[in-house]
Amino acid sequence: AQxxxxxxxQVPVFEEAPVELRCNYSSSVSVYLFWYVQYPNQGLQLLLxxxxxxxxxxxxxxxxxxxxxxxxxxxxxxxxxxxxxxxxYFCAVRGIQGAQKLVFGQGTRLTINP
Amino acid sequence: xxxxxxxxxxxxTEKGKYVExxxxxxxxxxxxxxxxxxxxxxxxxxxxxxxxxxxxxxGLPNDRFFAVRPEGSVSTLKIQRTERGDSAVYLCASSxxxxxxxxxxxxxxxxxxxx
Numbered sequence: 001a002q003x004x005x006x007x008x009x010q011v012p013v014f015e016e017a018p019v020e021l022r023c024n025y026s027s028s029v030s031v032y033l034f035w036y037v038q039y040p041n042q043g044l045q046l047l048l049x050x051x052x053x054x055x056x057x058x059x060x061x062x063x064x065x066x067x068x069x070x071x072x073x074x075x076x077x078x079x080x081x082x083x084x085x086x087x088x089y090f091c092a093v094r095g096i097q098g099a100q101k102l103v104f105g106q107g108t109r110l111t112i113n114p
Numbered sequence: 115x116x117x118x119x120x121x122x123x124x125x126x127t128e129k130g131k132y133v134e135x136x137x138x139x140x141x142x143x144x145x146x147x148x149x150x151x152x153x154x155x156x157x158x159x160x161x162x163x164x165x166x167x168x169x170x171x172x173g174l175p176n177d178r179f180f181a182v183r184p185e186g187s188v189s190t191l192k193i194q195r196t197e198r199g200d201s202a203v204y205l206c207a208s209s210x211x212x213x214x215x216x217x218x219x220x221x222x223x224x225x226x227x228x229x
Binding site for chain 2: 004006009032036041042043044045046049051090092094096100101102103104105106107
């Protein structure tokens with residue numbers, strides 16, 4: 001079984017500032033890792049994913065995340081945020097084998113202030 | 115349509131009533147998932163279909179919840195004897211199911227309110 005903890009429920013930042021959204025996971029097996037974004041009144045969209053290989057993965061809209069196996073973390077970063085990045089962000093994991101289901105964290109609400 | 119379609123977008127019902135929530139996946143997607151998102155929480159897995167069959171229904175909370183996908187495309191989530199605790203956004207997602215690299219496409223959800 002897997003679990004995901006997003007350490008911050010809300011993160012307010014100023015426009016053009018850098019941001020990091022934290023995600024830690026727990027699993028007894030190897031996992032794939034994902035970040036999804038949910039804009040107001042829209043469905044969840046995949047930002048980026050880590051399956052294997054380089055631990056630094058780049059996604060859409062200038063976001064990137066780094067997989068740290070020893071710290072069981074997959075933190076999401078962006079060097080300079082824009083007003084349009086205001087949304088809810090969800091970290092998720094899936095076991096490499098077995099069940100297809102994603103296990104999501106509680107979400108982090110990112111608010112960008114002008 | 116271009117994406118996953120869920121109807122209705124909002125459903126208000128009274129405690130004890132029966133409801134059906136519909137999901138139209140992207141054409142050709144063999145995998146279909148239902149998730150439930152309570153206020154302030156992340157989505158929680160309910161059930162996963164491969165084609166017409168439920169490959170994993172371990173997330174259904176009890177026997178009041180049931181889902182079908184008779185022709186391998188449209189799916190219906192059915193909730194009997196609704197309770198106030200069933201109030202949530204019910205999300206549907208689909209994919210080509212060729213492996214973990216396959217992108218999951220989510221619908222906008224059905225907001226269920228049980229009064």
